[in-house]
Amino acid sequence: xxxxxxxSDKDKANAEDVIKQHRETLKExxxxxxxxxxxxxxxxxxxxxxxxxxxxxxxWLDPAYRSEQHATVIGQRGEIALADGSKLTLNxxxxxxxxxxxxxxxxxxxxxxxxxxxxxxxxxxxxxxxxTANIKVVGTVFDVYRHPGHVTITVxxxxxxxxxxxxxxxxxxxxxxxxxxxxxxxxxxQPAHDINPVSSFAWRDGKLVFEQTPLSQAIAEIxxxxxxxxxxxxxxxxxxxxxxxxxIDNSDKLLQLLPDILPVKVTQQKDGSxxxxxx
Numbered sequence: 563x564x565x566x567x568x569x570s571d572k573d574k575a576n577a578e579d580v581i582k583q584h585r586e587t588l589k590e591x592x593x594x595x596x597x598x599x600x601x602x603x604x605x606x607x608x609x610x611x612x613x614x615x616x617x618x619x620x621x622w623l624d625p626a627y628r629s630e631q632h633a634t635v636i637g638q639r640g641e642i643a644l645a646d647g648s649k650l651t652l653n654x655x656x657x658x659x660x661x662x663x664x665x666x667x668x669x670x671x672x673x674x675x676x677x678x679x680x681x682x683x684x685x686x687x688x689x690x691x692x693x694t695a696n697i698k699v700v701g702t703v704f705d706v707y708r709h710p711g712h713v714t715i716t717v718x719x720x721x722x723x724x725x726x727x728x729x730x731x732x733x734x735x736x737x738x739x740x741x742x743x744x745x746x747x748x749x750x751x752q753p754a755h756d757i758n759p760v761s762s763f764a765w766r767d768g769k770l771v772f773e774q775t776p777l778s779q780a781i782a783e784i785x786x787x788x789x790x791x792x793x794x795x796x797x798x799x800x801x802x803x804x805x806x807x808x809x810i811d812n813s814d815k816l817l818q819l820l821p822d823i824l825p826v827k828v829t830q831q832k833d834g835s836x837x838x839x840x841x
Contacts, residue, residue, distance in 0.1 A: 626661040647681035675707040716742040795839035
């Protein structure tokens with residue numbers, strides 16, 4: 563029995579055909595862009611293609627014509643310059659995909675944390691997807707951290723719109739400079755709140771900043787940069803709090819200093835893991 567093809571499916575098929583046939587010309591019409599290079603004069607062929615794009619519904623569907631993958635391993639941070647002038651800073655153990663569309667720039671954060679310094683391009687918005695959260699901007703600096711159970715969005719400069727889909731429907735929130743919001747695994751957005759930018763963006767400069775932070779949370783943060791497991795002997799130890807500024811690339815020194823800060827001892831186990839126990 564033959565299946566009926568919807569008009570939407572036909573539009574997508576037509577769009578894909580146009581993309582395949584005219585990929586190079588599309589790059590001229592919708593550059594990444596390379597701002598310092600002169601644009602080639604549009605020919606009659608380009609104009610004909612533009613009409614074909616509209617007729618095929620390509621502009622409306624906004625398909626991707628190029629994509630790229632970027633990643634860091636545990637303990638590594640990396641900086642990436644995109645073709646449009648935007649800059650990405652990837653934190654430890656991060657994976658993301660960049661897709662260049664005709665009318666938008668889209669990024670998917672699959673895991674980890676990234677800081678986005680977005681080049682302004684009003685005709686091509688910058689959209690980041692992390693789980694069910696969508697962050698849309700024109701030009702700004704913001705951070706997205708995809709935790710195992712939630713996503714945190716923090717804005718350093720400018721303004722972003724966060725949209726999330728939950729069981730109760732779509733939720734939206736506008737964040738401005740030095741504000742942060744958290745989206746839970748079910749898509750619910752928590753109220754936005756002000757943050758201290760010095761500590762929130764310290765990882766970009768290779769630092770960990772703790773301000774009366776529970777030891778359990780601090781260990782979870784340190785663990786992101788280490789392959790060897792760190793274990794707490796008891797839940798009570800996890801409630802101890804401490805403050806300080808430490809280098810990400812030298813977490814061993816931080817762990818060595820821990821007994822001088824808190825009433826604990828750090829012991830290396832036979833399997834290479836570290837056990838934090840009471841003195």
